[in-house]
Every structure is written in structure tokens, then in C-alpha cells.
Amino acid sequence: MEKPIILCVDDEKVILDSLKIQLKNAFQNNYSYETAESVDEAIEIIDELQGDEIPILVIVSDWLMPGTKGDEFLIKVHEKYPKIVKIMLTGQADDEAIDRAKQKANLYECIAKPWNCEKLINIIKSGLTNHG
Structure with a gap:
């Protein structure tokens, strides 16, 4: 059986x-850990994995990326x-984004770059526990 996925998206x-x-x-x-350098690539990966019934548990996404911003991407993901x-x-x-x-994509947390590794891992663990 395939391992569940943590997907990271950043340009x-x-x-x-x-x-x-x-x-x-x-x-x-x-x-398993997947990465995507664009929103389009991330959506392709998500659709492919979901089609293969491999669960994606967490997405860690940048906000400022060419084309689609992170909040728009996460809202699209949340809808599906x-x-x-x-x-x-x-x-x-920005705070509006x-x-x-948070309102439209049920954003679990927003972490500032440069991030603290321990804080990021604890937030992911918390997200997995509370949403898993």
C-alpha cells in the first residue's frame, strides 16, 4: 500500500x-513527500494521486507564486x-489573503518565512492529529 503524502508547493x-x-x-x-514548483504542477499531482486513491494528508504551500497565489490555490484544493x-x-x-x-480554504496555519523547522513540524503534527 502506498504511503500517505505530504505535498510542498513553492516556486x-x-x-x-x-x-x-x-x-x-x-x-x-x-x-511520502511530493514537491511542486507551481500551482499547475501541484494540481496535476493532487488529481493524479487522488485518482490512484493515495491520500494527501497535508499541503504546505507558498503564497507568492507566479500565476496563482497560494490562497487561491488552497481554496481550489479545499473545494475538491x-x-x-x-x-x-x-x-x-497580506492579511486579507x-x-x-482561513475562511474559504479552512487554512490550518500560516507560517512566516524564514520558518522555524521545529515549529513547522509541530504544526504539521498538530494538523495530522486534529484533522486525521
Whole structure:
């Protein structure tokens, strides 16, 4: 059986690589870790995994990305897959975008960049416990 997924979405590869390392160190082989460098790529991954019935438990998404902003992306995801825990990781999001994501995408948490690894892991653990 496939492991559940934690998906990270950011247009900066170095951030995705860093997130993946931190998640693997914290959660070991309990999950699979997917990354996407754009909202379009993320939606493709989500649809493919859901089609294969592989659960996505958490999405950690940047806010400021080319094309679609993180709050819009998470709202789209929430409309189709409301059970996924949604976390925004950003240095740029305005308060309106965060409020919109909380109201329309059930945003679990918004974390500022540069992030504290321990805080991020604890928020993900909390999200998995409370939404799992």
C-alpha cells in the first residue's frame, strides 16, 4: 500500500529541497513527500494521486507564486478535497489573503518565512492529529 503524502508547493526549488529534508528527518518513512514548483504542477499531482486513491494528508504551500497565489490555490484544493490539512508558508502574504484562506480554504496555519523547522513540524503534527 502506498504511503500517505505530504505535498510542498513553492516556486523556489531550494525551499522545496529544504522542506523535504526537514520533513524526512522528522517523519522518517511514515509518509511520502511530493514537491511542486507551481500551482499547475501541484494540481496535476493532487488529481493524479487522488485518482490512484493515495491520500494527501497535508499541503504546505507558498503564497507568492507566479500565476496563482497560494490562497487561491488552497481554496481550489479545499473545494475538491476538504479533508487535506492546508498550511501556508510565506514571507509575503497580506492579511486579507490569509483571512480569505482561513475562511474559504479552512487554512490550518500560516507560517512566516524564514520558518522555524521545529515549529513547522509541530504544526504539521498538530494538523495530522486534529484533522486525521
